[in-house]
Amino acid sequence: MTTTTPTEMFERELQKLYHAELEILDLHADLAAAAATDDVAALFTDHEADTVEQIHRIERIFEELDEPPEAEGSPVMEGILTEKDEIVSTDVPPELRDLDVLSTGMMNERFEITVLDRLLLLATDLDLPDEITTELATNRQEAKAALTAMEAIVERRRLEDG
Incomplete structure (x- = not known):
């Protein structure tokens, strides 16, 4: 789809976000299973309910726009999934495994935040309803809260090792 209007860009980005959130359910489960420590595993398993609710919110936006929910992949999300696949299939020491898991999780959250920032700007420009x-x-x-929690673990470990 060629994007020529803000409305088309909003729809494209919403489809990207929807795809990402659907993939994140599996991504987080895989990262939790790959984690070496309980605190890192819990970070990803505890975020599952939030992800499900985020998916529902996106579906409500599609409904508000009178559009069927449609997922569209993105090269960035595919890269994050490829990174995750490499991490879960590699045997590394526990401290490196957690760093890999957290780094992949942080890349994912940053991608989400970037897409959401773009959607929020477009929603304002398009004067979309407050519900959206x-x-x-x-x-x-x-x-952002999930990213902050991951960054806090990385920082705590950096200080412990420093």
Whole structure:
């Protein structure tokens, strides 16, 4: 699909976000299973309910736009999934495994935040209803909270090792 209008860009980005959230359910389960420590595993398993609710919010946005939910992949998300596949199939020491798992999780959350920021800007430009911007903003807050939790573990470990 050629994107020539802000509305088309909004729809494309929403489809990308929907695809990413659907993939994240499996991504987080795989990262939790690959984690070497309980705190890192819990970070990903605890985020599952948030991801399910984020998917529901996106579906409500599609409904508000009177569009069927449609997922469209992106090269960035495919790269994150490829990274995850490599991590879970590689045998590395536990401290490196957790760093790999956390780094992949942080890349994913940053991608989500970037897409959500773009959607929020477009929603404002398009003067979309508050219901849509509220759903997007809530998803962004949750993605930011997940990223912050991952960064906190990395920082704590850096300080412990320093």
